[in-house]
Amino acid sequence: MSPVQSEQKKMKVKYSYLDSQFKNAEPIVEDVKKLLGRGDFTLGAAVNEFETSFAKLCGVKHAIGVNSGTDAITLILKAMDIGPGDEVITASNSFIASAGAIAMAGAAPALAEVKEDYNIDPASVANLITKKTKAILPVHLTGNPADMDEILALGRKHNIAVIEDAAQAIEAQYKGKRVGSMGIAAEFSLHPLKNLNVWGDGGVVTTNSDAIAQKVKLLRNHGLINRDEAAIFGGNSRLDTLQAIVGNHMLREVHLINETRIRHAAYYDKALAGLGDNVVIPKRDPNKRQVYHTYVIQVKKREELIAYLAEQGIETKIHYPIPIHRQQCSKYLGYKKGDFPIAEAQAEKILTLPVHQALTQEQMDYVAEHIRRFYKG
Numbered sequence: 333m334s335p336v337q338s339e340q341k342k343m344k345v346k347y348s349y350l351d352s353q354f355k356n357a358e359p360i361v362e363d364v365k366k367l368l369g370r371g372d373f374t375l376g377a378a379v380n381e382f383e384t385s386f387a388k389l390c391g392v393k394h395a396i397g398v399n400s401g402t403d404a405i406t407l408i409l410k411a412m413d414i415g416p417g418d419e420v421i422t423a424s425n426s427f428i429a430s431a432g433a434i435a436m437a438g439a440a441p442a443l444a445e446v447k448e449d450y451n452i453d454p455a456s457v458a459n460l461i462t463k464k465t466k467a468i469l470p471v472h473l474t475g476n477p478a479d480m481d482e483i484l485a486l487g488r489k490h491n492i493a494v495i496e497d498a499a500q501a502i503e504a505q506y507k508g509k510r511v512g513s514m515g516i517a518a519e520f521s522l523h524p525l526k527n528l529n530v531w532g533d534g535g536v537v538t539t540n541s542d543a544i545a546q547k548v549k550l551l552r553n554h555g556l557i558n559r560d561e562a563a564i565f566g567g568n569s570r571l572d573t574l575q576a577i578v579g580n581h582m583l584r585e586v587h588l589i590n591e592t593r594i595r596h597a598a599y600y601d602k603a604l605a606g607l608g609d610n611v612v613i614p615k616r617d618p619n620k621r622q623v624y625h626t627y628v629i630q631v632k633k634r635e636e637l638i639a640y641l642a643e644q645g646i647e648t649k650i651h652y653p654i655p656i657h658r659q660q661c662s663k664y665l666g667y668k669k670g671d672f673p674i675a676e677a678q679a680e681k682i683l684t685l686p687v688h689q690a691l692t693q694e695q696m697d698y699v700a701e702h703i704r705r706f707y708k709g
C-alpha cells in the first residue's frame with residue numbers, strides 16, 4: 333500500500349455517538365410541542381407513560397422516574413430507612429456514584445473486591461457483613477449482571493436487602509431473569525452515555541415492593557400525598573417531564589441498541605482473540621446476557637496503545653482509572669493501597685473500546701486491525 337493510500341485509510345472512530353444520535357429528532361420535538369399544549373410540565377402524562385413502559389420492560393410492578401441514577405439509589409436507601417450508623421456493601425471499582433449515593437443517604441459504603449469479569453466478588457461481600465450491614469448494592473458493571481444467585485443467597489442468610497445498581501445494564505439478564513427485577517429494588521440511569529439515554533439527567537427506581545414504591549414517590553416529590561398535604565419530608569427528585577418524553581422514544585429503540593452493542597462486542601471478542609496476555613478479554617458467561625454499556629479489555633502497554641490508537645483516530649476510555657477506595661473522598665473510611673489487589677491491578681490494565689450502536693463494520697475492523705498491529709508489529 334502506498335503512503336497516500338494508507339493516509340486515505342485513516343478513519344475517525346469516536347468513543348461516543350452523542351453528537352449525531354439525535355440528528356433526526358423531529359418525532360421527539362413533535363411530542364415536546366404537544367407538551368406545550370398540555371402544560372403538564374412536572375410529572376404528568378409523559379412521566380406516567382414512561383414509568384408504565386419501563387416497569388413492563390423490566391418485568392416489575394413499579395418503575396418510578398427520578399432525576400438521576402444517583403438519586404435513585406439514595407432514595408431507595410432512604411425509603412428503606414437505611415442511613416447514619418448503617419453500612420451498605422458495594423464494589424470497589426464502580427463509577428463513583430455507587431458509593432457516593434450510599435454516603436449521600438448518610439450510610440457508610442463498605443467496599444468489596446471484584447472478580448476477573450470486573451463484577452463484585454460474593455466471597456468478598458460475605459467477609460464484609462457485620463451487624464451494621466443493611467444492604468448489598470451489587471453493580472452490573474459494563475452491562476454484565478453480577479453473580480446474583482450468590483449475592484441473593486447472602487442477603488437471605490443474613491437478612492440483608494439486595495439493591496441492584498443497574499445503571500449500566502438495562503435489558504441485561506441473569507439466568508433468564510431481567511436485571512432490575514431480582515433485588516428488593518434497583519436503580520437505572522438515563523444519563524446521555526447510558527444505553528437508554530435522554531437529553532440530560534434522569535434515573536429510575538424499579539421494585540416489586542408496594543411500600544418502597546410508595547415511599548420513593550413521596551421522597552421524590554416533597555412527601556406530598558396531594559397538592560396541599562405532605563405525609564413526610566421529602567425533596568425534589570422528580571424525573572423531568574421533557575426527559576420522560578425523550579425516554580418514551582428511546583424505550584422503543586433500546587432493544588435494537590442493545591442487540592447492536594451485543595453484536596459489536598461479539599465481533600471484537602473474535603477479532604481480538606489470540607493476542608496472548610497482550611489483550612485479555614473477560615470470559616463470557618452463557619448464563620448472562622450482557623448489554624455492553626462498555627466493552628472493557630485488559631491490555632499490556634496501555635498508555636502506549638492508547639496513544640497509538642489516538643494517532644489512528646481511535647478514541648478509547650478507561651472505566652475506571654481510580655478504584656473507589658483510592659479516591660480522596662474515601663479516605664475517611666480508612667482504605668489504603670493494596671486493600672483490593674484485583675480491582676487495583678485491573679485499574680492499571682483496563683481499556684474501553686468504542687462499542688456504540690452506530691459503529692460500522694469498517695470502523696470495527698479498523699480498531700481490531702490496529703490493536704493487532706500494535707502488538708504484532
Ligand SMILES: *Cc1c(COP(=O)(O)O)cnc(C)c1O
Pocket residue numbers: 400401402403426427429430471497499500520521522523533534535
Ligand atoms: C451512571 C451510573 C450511576 C449514576 O447515574 P447518574 O444518572 O449519572 O446519576 C450509578 N452507578 C453506575 C454504575 C453508573 O454507571
